[in-house]
Amino acid sequence: MVREGLSRRDVLAATGTGAVVGLAGCSSDSGNGNGNGGGGGGDDVFRVGLVAFQSGPYSAFAPDIQDAFEMLIDDWNDMGGVQGMEVEGFNRDSEAAPETAIQRAQELIDSEGVDMLATFLSTDEDGGVMNVGGRNGVPTVTCATGARLLVDEQCNPYSFRAPTSTLTKAKAGAAGGVDLFGEEVFQLNPDYSWGHEIQEDWERTIEEAGGTVVDQGWAELGASDFSTHVGAIQDADPDWIQFGFAGSGAVAFMTEAQQTGIDIPQFHHVAYEPTILGAGSSVFDETRVYTPTEYTYDIDTEANQDFVDRFESETGRLPGLAAGQAYRHIEAALRAADGADGTGPDTLVSAIREWSGEVISGEYNMRSCDHQASYPMYIAEVDSADDDQIYWSVEETIPADEVLASCDEVTGRMECSVE
Amino acid sequence: MTSIGLKPRLKATQSRFVTVKTDIEETLPPQVLQFLPVIAGVALAALGFVLPAHPLQVMTHIVILAIFGVAYDLLFGYTGLLSFGHAAFFGTGAYVSIYLTTAMEWPLLAILVVAILAGVVLSLVIGIISLRTHGVYFAMLTLALAQLLYIIAYRLDVTGGASGLPTFMRPETILPVVDLGNNVHFYLLCVAILVITYLVMKRILSSPMGDVFRAIRENEERAQMIGYHTFRYKLASLTISGVFSVLAGSLFGLFLYFASPRFLYWQMSGEVLLITLFGGAGTLIGPFFGATFIVLLEEFLSPVTDHWLLFVGIAFVFVVILFPKGIVGTLTQED
Amino acid sequence: MVLPHNTLLQISVDGIVQGLYSGISFGMILVLTAAGLTLIFGLMGVVNFAHGELYAAGAYAGFVLFGVTGNFAVAVVAAVIAGFAIGAIMEVSIIRPLYDREPLYQLAVTFGAAIILIELIEVIIGPQSQPFPIPDLLSGSIAVAGYTFGTYRIFLIVAGGILVTALWLFLTKSKYGLIIRAAIFDTEMVESMGYDVNRAYTFIFGLGAAYAAIAGVLVAPLFGLFPEMGAEIIILIFVVVVVGGLGSFKGVIVAGLLIGIAQSFGQIYVPWAAEAIPFVLMVAVILYRPQGLFGVEGVFTE
Structure with missing residues (x-):
């Protein structure tokens, strides 16, 4: 062997x-x-x-x-x-x-x-x-x-x-967000290579979906203090927020937003359950958290x-x-x-x-x-949460061919292509 | 002045900084001593021909970390400067070798030359800023500067950002028989660079410059009073250490076919400190044993427990308190 | 690369108010944590690499007690006790054997302690993030002159100010504080007066640790808890004490607030560079004054 x-x-x-x-x-x-x-x-x-x-x-x-x-x-x-x-x-x-x-x-x-x-x-x-x-x-x-x-x-x-999560998620999320809540979007993303991809892909797809980015913010990857950004969001008063942090940044942001009384829907680019549960189940009573996702148990x-x-x-x-x-x-x-x-x-x-x-x-x-x-991709909403479980419901299903750039668009730059 | 606390207790006992005056060579006859590094190198090299694939990987990892540790020991063990930012050198080395291999397709020799130049430049920049301070200030400054590099590498496109830089091939060499894609050949290269690093350090330490390094470690004020421009000597020590750390990092990148911002992260600086203190600071060969200890500990403990680092931490605290001279320093102690 | 910015906050009164509010509240956390570090260094000559883990330990101790009692005051007291206890144990077990050695070994041993403490948090509490709700009494927001401020952050600023003042008064005005400082500057004299100097060291280390712990528990409702939270903040804390001058109490206050505010304004006006601002500030200060803004090398100064 x-x-x-x-x-x-x-x-x-x-x-x-x-x-x-x-x-x-x-x-x-x-x-x-x-x-x-x-x-x-x-x-x-x-x-x-x-x-x-x-x-x-x-x-x-x-x-x-x-x-x-x-x-x-x-x-x-x-x-x-x-x-x-x-x-x-x-x-x-x-x-x-x-x-x-x-x-x-x-x-x-x-x-x-x-x-x-x-x-x-x-x-x-x-x-x-x-x-x-x-x-x-x-x-x-x-x-x-x-x-x-x-x-x-x-x-x-x-x-x-x-x-690649940035483009598929952005395509699904932008379409779903504009459809469900409206055209004005605030973007808040981590300031490093992956965050830049997220921001660019969402901005493009939001515009394709007929929406506009009214303002945007950046924070460093390990950011834990989002108060300046929450202030900017209050000023911009968007229809929904595109949010690109996972991990402790997501927890800090949700806490800050809840604390400030912002009840604008948040579209989280990534929402792994163990992470967002870190904000505590009570946060989800008032905060509306959505995510474009590849999988939830509710499929x-x-x-x-x-x-x-x-x-x-x-x-x-x-x-x-x-x-x-x-x-x-x-x-x-x-x-x-x-x-x-x-x-x-x-x-x-x-x-x-x-x-x-x-x-x-x-x-x-x-x-x-x-x-x-x-x-296919899904727009999932957090229905409720308790101490060790997030309860999702699927709001929309976005067909596979709408979220992935077609092969014609991408083959030119693909090293893994065997053709 | 080097004194950090003004506590009288500290001041009075400053010269008790652990000095392993009983270097390993003093316990062996000079004839053996002369050839010892070569004999050890040949023995290490021989392992390359008998080990199966995975143990060979482990051994290569150890040898590369040992080069890093030996380079670090010159600064920490012999000059008495605790850098907490040596990851800056190590990570830079990995980016240099991977970038030049993939984007430029340069041969190994050219890559090593650029790595050395990068090491000199980086050492001068870091040194001129951080060597204005002493002791723990120096440690914290080097740490902060290395973190700054990490932050930058994490953002730039040329470094691949968080995703890092991979290479599919190792560089060509000028010798047609050497194929670095063959892991045995690559291992032999690492062993050769370890032996060269050791011999160069040995040479420096037995020169007058080495004496000044030790004098700075023992008491910088006194060294200054004798008339040495200690800043220049400290900068020299940092530069030599930095250059060899960059070389170690270059090999590390080629070893993994990958460069990542994580190689610039402070944990990498912590790892080389662990390696050096485990093996014995101020012994020059200690870091080899320290690297062996840490890599094997992880190899055997990580399948058993997710929390193997807990044991590393406990072992480290014990070694620092009870065996400040590390594995080698304790074994070669004369009394 | 695009240089994005919050256009709506660009150079406006709103932006300045927002920057100060965020900067001062976060800066206060830096001040509290760094005060403990600088206290231990200024009086004992020890740089504690595990200081960030004491900050984490405070947060976790508070988290556990808050879970049991639901009372935030109890959580804060628990954090103080846990921080003090862990600090005191560290001093007795791993720092004390090293007093007659080069200070670099003390830094090294606390690096080992940091590894141990992070792993212990993962073993005991678990690796995932934990929620720490804002206590009801302090939740919500306050409106002042047309601006809304989170009540909890205002509380943080006030509580931080009180705690820092209390520490300063204790060390400079109280009898016991003066004895402690004397003990450290002239061990023999104080010992001949019948005071136990070892106990003073343990107390100082515990006190510094308790300040880190209280910063940890105060910040937990805002940022949540995770095992690496200490490792994440320690670098910034080091930057604060280097800029302010290690061992200087005034330096910590000025540098902590300065860095908090600079980073906060950075996020508003130059977000792509915000993360680097503390480091750039540090390099600038070091080139100008290697001992930091208010540092007298190796001495505890007010």
């Missing part, structure tokens, strides 16, 4: 083609020796490695991710495995540090010989691990939504991902309701955004792998990049032009 992982890496290193294959973007046809012989062949086990933050600032999402991953592996083994092979899951903690995430991913390949990598990581870790997958020729499925840069410049023929498909029921009976809580994202993306990749003919990396890559079908949340298409998944 360990030998196998080694040999794959050694082949790549020895021929020196691993990296070249990646850059040339012709992986599926390259057949550089590892395509046929690699993977799990021989011992009838399909190995999936997950690198996700389990400790560090994002560790509050960890239980959702871990539980969903374990459930998924069990579900597949109950169904008879991938191509009849037992599925084995391996779990590594990235510690929210890129250097650790990269080394753990490499270790999963070298020591466990995984056939496929999945990640649930922060923006600063994602690129490094996608790169590990690409260099080693291991298909890598990124479950967390991330920065546009990751898709535009850092993707490679082996990387597959949830749509009305039979498969999802079944998933939600089982998740709740096993863990005692409803699956959050992180659980749904982790389950759905890895599920899609496993379904693709199940339909493939063999488990060599290039076979898997060609199976995943063409795959479309049904996952727990409904339709799911992997676009071969840019390796981004495409699925």
